[in-house]
Amino acid sequence: MxxxxxxxxxxxxxxxxxxxxxxxxxxxxxxxxxDEVFIPASILASLHQLVQLNEGAVALVSGRPMSELDALVSPLHLPLAGVHGAERRDASGHIERLSLPDEVAESISSLLREAIDAMPNTQLEIKGMAFALHYRRAEHFQKEILALAELMTKRFPMLTLQPGKCVVEIKPKGISKGSAIHAFMQQAPFAGRTPVFLGDDLTDEAAFKVVNIMEGLSIKIGEGPSEAAYRLPDVGAVGQWLEQILLQLDQGVATSGGSQGYESLSRRI
Ligand SMILES: [Mg+2]
Known part of the structure; x- marks a missing residue:
């Protein structure tokens, strides 16, 4: 690491x-x-520009459901992988979504709701096929939350744990942000390009591994051990990096319309 x-x-x-x-x-x-999280206006504007300069090869890969991702980047409409890859909307708008049998989803929801109600300031988020147990405002419940999640994965073997920052998620086995990126990379406009992935948490490690295998750029945000090859310290640094990327792409686009030969020639001279 x-x-x-x-x-x-x-x-x-x-x-x-x-x-x-x-x-x-x-x-x-x-x-x-x-639900208090928002993307700063400057980063949203950069994302918008990136979509335009990079022929639409820009996607979000998050633990959030796609409906929330759409709201966070509105009015942008991007290709998305939500719930750690359990749902995915490709660039053509086609959606693939994993689901749990209704009786399993209902049974887990009611078991978790009952347990979470006994732990003040913890929060249950039901994402359809996955469940997030948040304890950012009650960190003293970390052990109990983890034990509860483990109990569920033992009882329902089609599910697995996904720990994160002050959250433990219970998600279907076999999905990951890495497999979501791999799926995007088989399709236009992503296919044939070099993948670049930025993430900050444990769920992002699967994506870093896939991007490393594809000889792309894996970029960890913040501290902590990681499989990522590169690092940026925080969200502010991501914003600055995006601005640099836009400048580089803008220059690339300016020279790719038939004048590239002259450009490289003049550089050599
Ligand atoms: Mg994250």
Missing amino acids: NIQNEPVPPLSPTERYAFFFDVDGTLAAIQSRP
Whole structure:
């Protein structure tokens, strides 16, 4: 695992890139409640520009449901992977969504609701096929929350744990942000490009691994051990990095319309 603060290298002018972003802790600062999270206007504007300059090869890959992701980047309408890859909307608008049998989902919901009600200031978030147990405002319940989640995965073997920052999630086995990025990379406009992924939490490690195998740029936001090759310290640094990327892409686009030969020639001279 890389724990160095490797600076992120500039984009290569001869490569085409596919950009994938986690949201919470990456494009948006973490707040005490998940419903208080927002993406700063400057980062939203940069994302919008990135979509235009990069032929639409920009997607969000998050633990949030896609409905929340759409609301967070509105009026942008991006390709999305939600709930850690359990749902995915590709660039053509086609949606794939994993679901649990109704009776399983109902039974887990009622068991969790009852247990969470006994732990003040913890919060249950039901995402359809996944369940998040938040304890940011009640960190002393961490052990109980983890034990509760483990109990559920033992009882329902089609589910697995996904720990995060002050949250433990229970999600279907076999899904990950890594498999979501892999799926995007098989399709237009992502196919044939070099993947770039930015994320801050444990769920992002699966995506870093996939991006590393594809020889892309894996970028961890913040501290902590990670498989990512590069690092940025916080959401503010992500905003600045995005602005640099836009400048580089803008220059690339300016020279790709038939004048590239002259441009590189004049550089050599
Ligand atoms: Mg995150």
